[in-house]
Amino acid sequence: MLGNRASLAVAAALLVLALAGCDADTDDGSATGGGPSVIVPGAPGEGNRTLSASEAAARRADDDTPNAADVSYARMMIQHHTQALEMTGLVPGRARSGDLERLALRISAAQGPEIEAMRGWLKTHGEKEAGDAGDHRHTEMPGMATEAQLKELRAARGADFDALFLTLMIAHHEGAITMATDVKAQGNNLLIEEMADDVVAQQTSEITRMRGMR
Numbered sequence: 001m002l003g004n005r006a007s008l009a010v011a012a013a014l015l016v017l018a019l020a021g022c023d024a025d026t027d028d029g030s031a032t033g034g035g036p037s038v039i040v041p042g043a044p045g046e047g048n049r050t051l052s053a054s055e056a057a058a059r060r061a062d063d064d065t066p067n068a069a070d071v072s073y074a075r076m077m078i079q080h081h082t083q084a085l086e087m088t089g090l091v092p093g094r095a096r097s098g099d100l101e102r103l104a105l106r107i108s109a110a111q112g113p114e115i116e117a118m119r120g121w122l123k124t125h126g127e128k129e130a131g132d133a134g135d136h137r138h139t140e141m142p143g144m145a146t147e148a149q150l151k152e153l154r155a156a157r158g159a160d161f162d163a164l165f166l167t168l169m170i171a172h173h174e175g176a177i178t179m180a181t182d183v184k185a186q187g188n189n190l191l192i193e194e195m196a197d198d199v200v201a202q203q204t205s206e207i208t209r210m211r212g213m214r
Contacts, residue, residue: 069186071127074118076141080176081111083144096158099213110202143175166210173203
């Protein structure tokens with residue numbers, strides 16, 4: 001343990017020297033351009049430490065062991081995405097808008113591979129797709145359409161279908177963003193965080209597009 005701390009101290013000292021050399025022209029000699037510093041809580045009995053943004057990223061990369069939040073996110077998002085694919089599958093033959101049909105294809109093209117990626121992640125980490133308590137109920141996941149809403153969507157045609165689809169899919173995307181934001185705050189695994197970042201970016205863009213289609 002002491003050896004690890006010594007190695008970290010040496011690495012930190014070398015980094016400080018390198019940064020100081022690159023920024024020798026500044027008045028105070030402090031490093032700039034390295035991103036904001038991060039306060040890292042110390043172990044019991046130890047004080048907090050201040051790490052640069054790059055050090056904090058490296059520290060997390062050394063131990064990104066999945067926690068319960070990561071596993072729960074992957075399991076729930078598989079179900080969440082599966083419902084989105086069910087909804088987009090209803091578009092052909094029902095929608096009036098060509099723009100909506102193209103949007104549905106875009107959603108399907110993104111979320112199908114994401115489902116497979118999350119399934120692969122669970123398998124890699126020795127986790128089942130469903131937990132011991134079984135599948136999460138739809139009501140536990142934000143943005144999920146109810147069976148009554150899906151039934152109404154299946155029965156709709158033309159402009160009525162388009163309007164209901166947009167209403168349900170905007171809520172669905174907003175729920176996915178909530179879940180992604182939560183796991184970014186509570187999870188520990190870098191790949192899950194990257195997946196969550198993709199969900200936030202992609203679905204925020206699609207929400208903007210859908211609101212413009214109303």
